[in-house]
Every structure is written in structure tokens, then in C-alpha cells.
Amino acid sequence: AQSVTQLGSHVSVSEGALVLLRCNYSSSVPPYLFWYVQYPNQGLQLLLKYTSAATLVKGINGFEAEFKKSETSFHLTKPSAHMSDAAEYFCAVSEGSTGRRALTFGSGTRLQVQP
Amino acid sequence: DTEVTQTPKHLVMGMTNKKSLKCEQHMGHRAMYWYKQKAKKPPELMFVYSYEKLSINESVPSRFSPECPNSSLLNLHLHALQPEDSALYLCASSHPWAAGERTDTQYFGPGTRLTVL
Numbered sequence: 001a002q003s004v005t006q007l008g009s010h011v012s013v014s015e016g017a018l019v020l021l022r023c024n025y026s027s028s029v030p031p032y033l034f035w036y037v038q039y040p041n042q043g044l045q046l047l048l049k050y051t052s053a054a055t056l057v058k059g060i061n062g063f064e065a066e067f068k069k070s071e072t073s074f075h076l077t078k079p080s081a082h083m084s085d086a087a088e089y090f091c092a093v094s095e096g097s098t099g100r101r102a103l104t105f106g107s108g109t110r111l112q113v114q115p
Numbered sequence: 116d117t118e119v120t121q122t123p124k125h126l127v128m129g130m131t132n133k134k135s136l137k138c139e140q141h142m143g144h145r146a147m148y149w150y151k152q153k154a155k156k157p158p159e160l161m162f163v164y165s166y167e168k169l170s171i172n173e174s175v176p177s178r179f180s181p182e183c184p185n186s187s188l189l190n191l192h193l194h195a196l197q198p199e200d201s202a203l204y205l206c207a208s209s210h211p212w213a214a215g216e217r218t219d220t221q222y223f224g225p226g227t228r229l230t231v232l
Contacts, residue, residue, distance in 0.1 A: 090158075
């Protein structure tokens with residue numbers, strides 16, 4: 001079965017600083033990887049996705065992620081944090097290669113942005 | 116438009132009540148999902164419908180009964196729930212398998228916050 005591990009349940013950065021949220025995956029076949037963001041009391045919003053077309057993926061709100069097969073990683077970055085980025089971030093892997101149309105989520109990383 | 120709507124936003128029910136959650140999308144998606152999310156946890160898959168047929172049931176207790184009456188609508192019927200069933204219930208939808216592409220991006224609704232007393 002495929003899985004993702006998010007390193008760090010809480011990350012705190014200063015406004016304007018680099019944001020780095022880590023995600024490592026485990027998969028026996030090429031994975032499809034996603035980052036979602038969840039603001040308090042809301043659903044999940046897709047930030048970006050990797051579907052093998054390009055290893056560097058750009059998403060919404062200035063976020064991007066790089067797929068590194070050698071490191072089995074898909075870390076999320078943003079050059080300059082904004083207060084509005086404070087939220088819960090989930091990395092997820094699609095199990096589509098096995099026919100299951102469902103996502104397996106990491107445990108989540110809560111991003112705090114300090115003024 | 117990538118909108119999935121869910122009603123109600125909040126629901127409080129007793130353990131003997133029967134209630135239903137509703138999810139709707141008009142994106143032409145033919146796969147729909149129910150997830151359960153407890154506080155400070157990731158979403159957990161409950162059910163998947165593909166072309167209006169139940170394709171995955173993650174061993175969910177029978178007090179949760181899903182229904183997909185048409186391609187735009189997904190319901191979750193609730194009966195005799197327990198306090199531990201209190202959670203955020205999320206609905207999502209996606210295109211089914213596209214030829215040559217092994218992924219289907221899921222779009223989530225805002226969720227229904229359920230409290231069982």
C-alpha cells in the first residue's frame with residue numbers, strides 16, 4: 001500500500017520567511033502526489049499536484065513542490081510566508097494505480113506564521 | 116467551477132435520531148467520496164462511489180448508509196450514531212479514470228460538522 005509521511009506536526013515561521021513543509025512517500029509504483037490546505041472549520045483546498053508531467057510543480061498562492069524520486073520526497077515550499085498561510089497542510093498520495101480511487105493522507109502539518 | 120456543496124454546515128443529533136447529510140457537485144464528476152475527519156487528524160476514507168455504484172466501503176459501521184441517487188448527488192444517511200461519531204464529514208468528487216492518466220484530482224466540499232449527543 002502507498003503511504004505518505006509528513007515530518008513535523010507543527011512548523012512556525014516568521015512572516016516573510018521561507019516556508020518548507022516536508023513530505024516523503026512510499027510507493028511500489030510511480031505515485032501521484034497532492035498537497036491540500038485546510039483553514040479552520042473549512043474543507044480541503046487543492047494547492048498543487050504531481051502527475052509525472054514535470055518534477056517542479058507550481059500551485060496556488062505562491063506555493064510549489066518538487067518531486068524527487070531519489071529521495072522519495074515531495075516537499076512544499078513558499079519563498080515568503082504570509083499571515084494568511086497559517087493553516088493545516090496535508091500531503092496525500094493517490095492509490096489510483098491499484099484501482100482504488102481514494103487518497104491516503106499524511107498526518108498533517110500545522111503552519112503558524114508569526115508577525 | 117470546482118465547487119462541491121454540502122448541507123447542512125452543522126448538525127446536532129441525538130443517538131436515536133435519523134438524519135442525512137447531502138453533497139452536490141455540478142462538475143460532471145462521476146466519482147464521489149465520503150471522508151470522516153476527527154479533530155487534529157487527517158481525513159479518513161469512508162465510501163467511494165464510481166458511476167453511481169458503491170465501489171469502496173472502508174468497513175464503515177452500518178449506522179452510516181451512503182446513497183448516490185444520481186451523478187450529481189451523494190447522501191449519507193445517519194441512524195443510531197454514537198458520540199464518538201462526532202466529526203467533520205467531508206464530501207469530495209473527481210473525474211473517473213481518464214484515458215492515459217492515472218490520477219483523478221479530488222475536490223472537497225466545506226464539510227458538515229456533526230455533533231452526536
